[in-house]
Every structure is written in structure tokens, then in C-alpha cells.
Amino acid sequence: MNTSLETQTLGAAVAAKKPLIISGPCSAETEEQLIATCTQLAATGKVDMLRAGIWKPRTKPGLFEGIGTKGLPWLKKARELTGLPTTIEVATARHVEDALTFDVDALWIGARTTVNPFSVQEVADALRGVDVPVFIKNPINPDLELWTGAVERIAKAGVKQIGLIHRGFAAYGNTQYRNAPMWHLAIEMKRRMPDMHMICDPSHICGNRHMLAEVAQKSLDLDYDGLIIESHIDPDNAWSDAKQQVTPERLAELLDGLHWRRETTDKQEFLSALAKLREQINHIDDEVLQLLGQRMQIAERIGEYKRDNNITILQTARWNDILDHGVQKGAKLGLTEDFILKYLDAIHLESINRQNRVMSKKAE
Incomplete structure (x- = not known):
């Protein structure tokens, strides 16, 4: 060789x-x-x-x-x-x-x-x-x-x-x-x-x-x-x-015709502005996570009511309403339909998992 x-x-x-x-x-x-x-x-x-x-x-x-x-x-x-x-x-x-x-x-x-x-x-x-x-x-x-x-x-x-x-x-x-x-x-x-x-x-x-x-x-x-x-x-x-x-x-x-970009720069003005914007994103992300945590707590409470009343976890009409509202609201905020659907789908899946765990437990 x-x-x-x-x-x-x-x-x-x-x-x-x-x-x-x-x-x-x-x-x-x-x-x-x-x-x-x-x-x-x-x-x-x-x-x-x-x-x-x-x-x-x-x-x-x-x-x-x-x-x-x-x-x-x-x-x-x-x-x-x-x-x-x-x-x-x-x-x-x-x-x-x-x-x-x-x-x-x-x-x-x-x-x-x-x-x-x-x-x-x-x-x-x-x-x-x-x-x-x-x-x-x-x-x-x-x-x-x-x-x-x-x-x-x-x-x-x-x-x-x-x-x-x-x-x-x-x-x-x-x-x-x-x-x-x-x-x-x-x-x-x-x-x-x-x-x-x-x-x-x-x-x-x-x-x-x-x-x-x-x-x-x-x-x-x-x-x-x-x-x-x-x-x-x-x-x-x-x-x-x-x-x-x-x-x-x-x-x-x-x-x-392509724009060849750099990963970073040593320009202090750019670095300072980017640091401030990223800090704002960090704060917003923290708030979003706090809200999502609260949402999941409410989903668990809903799961308890469904369990105690023998109601199914999936409510198709309710889920369609959430999707329609989310897409319309997102469009007004400049968010694409694809992003909203993926975002809501992830939230919905986590909510179902939470409710399923609750439904699997016996009422105290």
C-alpha cells in the first residue's frame, strides 16, 4: 500500500x-x-x-x-x-x-x-x-x-x-x-x-x-x-x-456571490453591544422557563381532575383551539407558523406526559 x-x-x-x-x-x-x-x-x-x-x-x-x-x-x-x-x-x-x-x-x-x-x-x-x-x-x-x-x-x-x-x-x-x-x-x-x-x-x-x-x-x-x-x-x-x-x-x-462571515471580531463596540443583547436574552429565557414551569403545574392539576372524573387526557377540540390561537397570535408577533407548531407540540407532549403520570397514580 x-x-x-x-x-x-x-x-x-x-x-x-x-x-x-x-x-x-x-x-x-x-x-x-x-x-x-x-x-x-x-x-x-x-x-x-x-x-x-x-x-x-x-x-x-x-x-x-x-x-x-x-x-x-x-x-x-x-x-x-x-x-x-x-x-x-x-x-x-x-x-x-x-x-x-x-x-x-x-x-x-x-x-x-x-x-x-x-x-x-x-x-x-x-x-x-x-x-x-x-x-x-x-x-x-x-x-x-x-x-x-x-x-x-x-x-x-x-x-x-x-x-x-x-x-x-x-x-x-x-x-x-x-x-x-x-x-x-x-x-x-x-x-x-x-x-x-x-x-x-x-x-x-x-x-x-x-x-x-x-x-x-x-x-x-x-x-x-x-x-x-x-x-x-x-x-x-x-x-x-x-x-x-x-x-x-x-x-x-x-x-x-456568497458572504463569507467570521465567527467573531475584536471590535469592542460589537462585543459590548452583543454582550448586552445576550444578557437580555438570558433574562427572557429565565422568565420563559419560569412560565413553562407554572404551566406544567397547572397541567398536572388538570390531570388530577381528569383522573378523578374518568376523562381522557387528549382533548382534540381543545388542542385544535390552542393551535389555531397560537398560530394567529404568533403571526401578529412575527413568529412563523412552523416555529409555533413545533413549540406548541413540544409543550403539548410534555403536558401529556405530566398528566399521564398523574393519571397513573391513585387519588390520595
Whole structure:
């Protein structure tokens, strides 16, 4: 297995960059297509690392599943021509071995692999003794424990540089996105692992071109460390995921249109104003919690009356009235319907749990 010091150093140095921009075709299709795409990307001066799908896990048989190992020399050639490091997705021990044989600088574990601990462990075992950066995509289903577990398995294999890729989650009935971003889950992962690089994959979140900039900007506003966006010299005729890929020229325009924000500043005026506003939020949060505590006490008293009179916990008409009132009141206060419904749903669930505990007890 070829793991040259040059490859390891180059991959580690670039993978730690912020912001980190990774781009390349969803799939390596032909040598000409891959080289042309990569050289055009390099010419933009916007890309730090090249990507290409060599093995493609597909949902259904019969779809293009990647060119396979024969595409790795093409990627190596692109690296030599552009001077840019490369990264690919791996799902098996053989993928890892082949990738490192052809001097791939960094690897990533895809969503369909992250969801399977056996597969992650196989990749981890293949990485023992190898110093190469590894990015881990969120699992295809919204399960942070699987994502965390994958990180722990790779870390236990001795990999020192691990990054996260947020590519969205499969959600039944979802229509706006190919994979629902569920930003709150990614934010929680950042909270759990604050020192770990997290980059966003707008291509797989959107599944289309027209929303890429919007999703990319939101990730930057949330202090993500970079982007991985699919690019192809002829997106409409790509062999996989044609709708979500953009030309290198369009990618450069997209990146130029983004607002790259800082996490903080040393301007004292800003810091003082922010501290005061945050203190106000802290006081309001304390008041909200006090009110919620009082609300739950009343819910428990209601539970006692329902128990003593053999009345069900759930009162559908009452709950519909609360929702209607809440949405109307929230709109007047500038609060979105989506937020109000989620907020009231959380309160309602806690109220039901409280009443259920009361109903389970015998009256004194």
C-alpha cells in the first residue's frame, strides 16, 4: 500500500483549511471528462481539493454504480496536472487500499456507509496505521448516535484528522429538498464536537442547482468550515445526479456571490453591544422557563381532575383551539407558523406526559 509522506502531508494541510472548498464531478465517467472538469476547476482559483465518485452506492440496481478502480489513475493524473489534492468516497477495505495505492489525499465515508456500523468498522480497520484525513458524512437517516459512533470508530483506528460532512437526511414526504437539511441536528453535532471541521454538501441537500447558493449561504452563516459542491463540464449529460451539478464557471460565480462571515471580531463596540443583547436574552429565557414551569403545574392539576372524573387526557377540540390561537397570535408577533407548531407540540407532549403520570397514580 502506497502512503507516501507527501500525500499524507498535502492532504492533512489542505483538509485543515478554512474555508475549505471541495469540488469535482459526482462520478468519474471518462478520463477526458474528469481531467477537463478538474483542470477547469483549478483554473478558477476557487477550489482547494478535487473530488470524484469512483464507486457509487445506488438505491436501485441497474443505475450507474461508478467506473471503479480504473478511474483512480485518472484522478491521480488530475492531481499531477493541477497540483490540487484529491478526495473520494470509500465504503470497503478494498476501496481504502486502492485509493491509497493511487495517492488519494483524503477519504470520505458516505451516508449509506455511516448508517452501517459493520461497514464503518471495516473501513476503520483498513485505516489502521494510515495517516490520512477522513471526512464522515451524516447517516442517511436522522440518527446522531450513528454519526457519533462512526467518528469514534475512525478515531479509535488512529486517524488523527477527522472532519464532518452535513449532506442532509432522508425524510419521507420531503419535497423541497432531495435530503432535508435538518439544520438542528448538524448544529447539535457541532456542539458535541466543536473542534472538528464540518463542511456542508449543498449538492446532496438540494438535489438541484437553483437552491445551491441559498443552502451554501445558510451553512456559512452557521459557521461551517467549508463546502463540497459537485461540478461537471456538461452537467445536463452527467451519468449520475445531473440536476444538482454545475459547470466550473458557474461554481466560481456561486462562490463569489456568497458572504463569507467570521465567527467573531475584536471590535469592542460589537462585543459590548452583543454582550448586552445576550444578557437580555438570558433574562427572557429565565422568565420563559419560569412560565413553562407554572404551566406544567397547572397541567398536572388538570390531570388530577381528569383522573378523578374518568376523562381522557387528549382533548382534540381543545388542542385544535390552542393551535389555531397560537398560530394567529404568533403571526401578529412575527413568529412563523412552523416555529409555533413545533413549540406548541413540544409543550403539548410534555403536558401529556405530566398528566399521564398523574393519571397513573391513585387519588390520595
